[in-house]
Amino acid sequence: MTHDPTATAHNSGLPPLTPGRYRRRLGFVTLIATLGGLLFGYDTSVINGAGGFMAQPDQLNLDDFGLGVAVSSLLFASAVGALVGGGVSDAIGRKKTITVMASMFILGVVMVVASLNLAMIVTGRIILGLAVGSASVVVPVYLAELAPYEIRGSLAGRNEMMIVTGQLLAIIMNAIIGNLWGEQYPWVWRVMFTLAALPAIALLLGVSRLPESPRWLADKERQDEALAVLDNLRPEGRAKPELDEINAARHEEAAREDLSIREVIADNNLVKIVLIGCGIGFFQQTTGINSILYYGERVLEEAGFGRGGALIANIAPAAISVITAIIALQMMDRFSRRKTFLWGYGLVAFSHVLIGTTAELMPEGGAKPYVLLFLIVFFVGSMQLCLNVATWVTLSEIFPLKMRAFGMGVSVFILWMTNSALGLFFPTLIATIGMSGSFFTFAVLNAIAFLFVLTFVPETKGRTLEQLEEDVMSGKIFHRGARA
Structure with a gap:
């Protein structure tokens, strides 16, 4: 069904977004x-x-x-x-x-x-x-x-x-x-x-x-400036009612008390959802995607390309990232988040096995560099299509409002630290165990990620944030039915 922004605007009490x-x-x-x-x-x-x-x-x-x-x-x-x-x-x-x-x-x-x-x-x-x-x-x-x-x-x-x-x-x-x-x-x-x-x-x-953010200005009680920004970036007649909605939400937010870290730790259901968020962040990085983003030239030289050829071949994985990111944005609200994760980790693990096997068994020279380039492009495309956007969308959905900032912050911190550790040690890893050993290691990690999603990650598509919050707080989200 086609989304009608005009109808949505009327339902919210705001004038519609007319052209302008x-x-x-x-x-x-x-x-x-x-x-x-x-x-x-x-x-x-x-x-x-x-x-x-x-x-x-x-x-x-x-x-x-x-x-x-x-x-x-x-x-x-x-x-x-x-x-x-x-x-x-x-x-x-x-x-x-x-x-x-x-x-x-x-x-x-x-x-x-x-x-x-x-x-x-x-x-x-x-x-x-x-x-x-x-x-x-x-x-x-x-x-x-x-x-x-x-x-x-x-x-x-x-x-x-x-x-x-x-x-x-x-x-x-x-x-x-x-x-x-x-x-x-x-x-x-x-x-x-x-x-x-x-x-x-x-x-x-x-x-x-x-302009400054109108919501930040409103939060600092700079109402006239906030109204001026909205007046410049909204159709005529919309700025004042939207500012009124912002202020109403701000006052409601001010009455809400965030859960302290101690309160989060004392609740088993909240600890579980934080650990799931951390797992999602951790496994997104152990796909090995950044081994290509940061060391693609090195990997392609290991595959058999010369330096100049590796620099040119490096364009292919970067280009497929852009193409699949566009597709992923379009498909995110049409497919199950959980099944998208499972397909992603399955395809990535499969591609790692193929890369490792090809690097180990295929004779040097000839078509080997081009076969490995094709498999690397397949790996990057699978990851970006199924896992990149899905990770960020899911992390923004699974945490209850009163501890969303804490849960998101911890999960993203784990994601960045895993990224950093792989960035630090990947050159040493590939020098020590070679290209085949490195990608076989990633294959094992992605197989574990598949099992992690299958066992723990709930479905979030088609459910409001309020429904998800209720299910987290009650523990219902961790039952098998919530992961269907």
Whole structure:
């Protein structure tokens, strides 16, 4: 059935979203804000390609562990940035936080590009990581608070698209720069990192034209400013009634008391749902997706490509990420979340077995690199299609309102820390047990993830947040029927 936003608007008591110039203004605001997502994607992936040049003896002379430290320093800092970014934006506002974030992106790039040793690289990457972690929290919140609820999903979804677009852009630029000048100028890794400054500068310049979140302004009792923002980004006659709804919800929220950590721990049902959330975050990372996002060049060289060929072949997994992310956004509300997880972990485990077997048994040379590239693309496509969006949607749904911030925060922290650990040790892992051993290990982990979903993860599609909360608090959600 086609969704009718006009009807929904009338049901909510708000005037409908009629066409108007405000939509163009919303589009501009979304474009500028999601440059933070583009930078998130670019800065996490640029080292996939730049790392090989950085590690050379006449550059930074990094061993496998040193390269892992360079990669993971951004990821560990991102975990911290994600934890503190929301609190900072609550204190000083979304707009000021995005301004600080853009400045940190620029400062981090300058530090990395000027690096003479591993310590300087790590310092620059930590600054970038704090900005990336903040962006992962602040930009989606800003868009959700600014968008009309009828089109909130499509506007907020653009940030995820910008993240994977940033990853693809980094891979493409690395391939072009590396193949044109890599053999002659081994310092081209500095150019690869420098390009990240361009969207950061655009974000810093553009943020001056962004409005502050009307919900943040209302929370700070700056009612006239909140009304002015809504008046600019809504059809005529809608701003005042929407501000009234925001204030009513804010007063209701103020009367609600969040559960303390002690109260959460004392309730077995809440402990169970937090552990399920942590498991979802942990297993999303043990798919091994970031072994491709951060070390795709290294993996493809192990597969048999030369450096130039690996840089070009690296584009294929990044491109399939963008394509399948678009499809995943369209299918998320049409298919069972739980079955999507099961298909995803099953396909990913199967692809890992095929990659490991091919790497181990197929003769070197000939078609082997291309077969492995096809299997890697199949793996990345399966993960992005079935697991990436499903993970974030499910984590946003399963926690009761009074401990949602705590549950989401702990689960995302576990996700980032798992990501960081894999980023740190993957070069050493592949050097120690090879490509086949690494992917067989991932296959085992994904088989365990399949069993985890089958045994513990409930179905959330087609149920309101209030229904899910009631089932969590009563323990009904953990019964077999809730997982059907």
